[in-house]
Amino acid sequence: RRHFVRERYGDAVATLERLVARGRAVRARVSGSDEPWFVHADVLPLVEEAAGAGWAERTTLLSPFDNLLCDRERTSLLWGFDYVNEMYTPRARRRFGYYVLPVLHGDRLVGRVAARADRRRGVLELEGVYAEAWVEDEAAAPGLALALVELAGFAGVGSLACTGPVPGVWRSALADLG
Known part of the structure; x- marks a missing residue:
C-alpha cells in the first residue's frame, strides 16, 4: 500500500482503485x-512468468537501499525478514555490520553478508556472513559464492577473504573463495 507510491498520494488505495478501473492495475492477494x-498491469506478465515455469531460482545480494527493503514493515510481513541498516548505529551496538547486503535465494531472504572492499589490498573482506535461523541446508551456498565473486569483480578487487563468522551451513562453499 505505501510502497507502490511511497506516500505520494493522500489516499493511495482510492488512487490504485482508479487505476484498476482503467485497467492499469489489478488487485492481488x-x-x-x-x-x-495491487500489481501494475505492465508487469503482470512478469508476475505470471515468475509464478510459472519461466521462473528460475537464483541467489543474489541486495543493496541495503533495494526497493524490496525500503518498507521494513512490508519486508517483515512478506518475507519474515527483519532488516536494519546499521550504518548509523554505533559500532558497539551493531548486530551484523556497517554495510550489510541481504541474501535473496529464490523467493526467500535467507541471510546477510557484511562485506567491505579493501581496494588497496585488492580484497573483498567478508566481515560476517549470517544465515537466517531457519536455514538448515546448503541450497543457497553455491549461488551465494557466485554472487560474492561477482561482487568482488564489481568492486574491482581480485580476491575474497572471510575475516568474520560464517555459518556452518555455508562454510564449505565459502571456504574455497579465499
Whole structure:
C-alpha cells in the first residue's frame, strides 16, 4: 500500500482503485495480509512468468537501499525478514555490520553478508556472513559464492577473504573463495 507510491498520494488505495478501473492495475492477494495489494498491469506478465515455469531460482545480494527493503514493515510481513541498516548505529551496538547486503535465494531472504572492499589490498573482506535461523541446508551456498565473486569483480578487487563468522551451513562453499 505505501510502497507502490511511497506516500505520494493522500489516499493511495482510492488512487490504485482508479487505476484498476482503467485497467492499469489489478488487485492481488498476499497470503497473511489483510491489506489491499495491487500489481501494475505492465508487469503482470512478469508476475505470471515468475509464478510459472519461466521462473528460475537464483541467489543474489541486495543493496541495503533495494526497493524490496525500503518498507521494513512490508519486508517483515512478506518475507519474515527483519532488516536494519546499521550504518548509523554505533559500532558497539551493531548486530551484523556497517554495510550489510541481504541474501535473496529464490523467493526467500535467507541471510546477510557484511562485506567491505579493501581496494588497496585488492580484497573483498567478508566481515560476517549470517544465515537466517531457519536455514538448515546448503541450497543457497553455491549461488551465494557466485554472487560474492561477482561482487568482488564489481568492486574491482581480485580476491575474497572471510575475516568474520560464517555459518556452518555455508562454510564449505565459502571456504574455497579465499
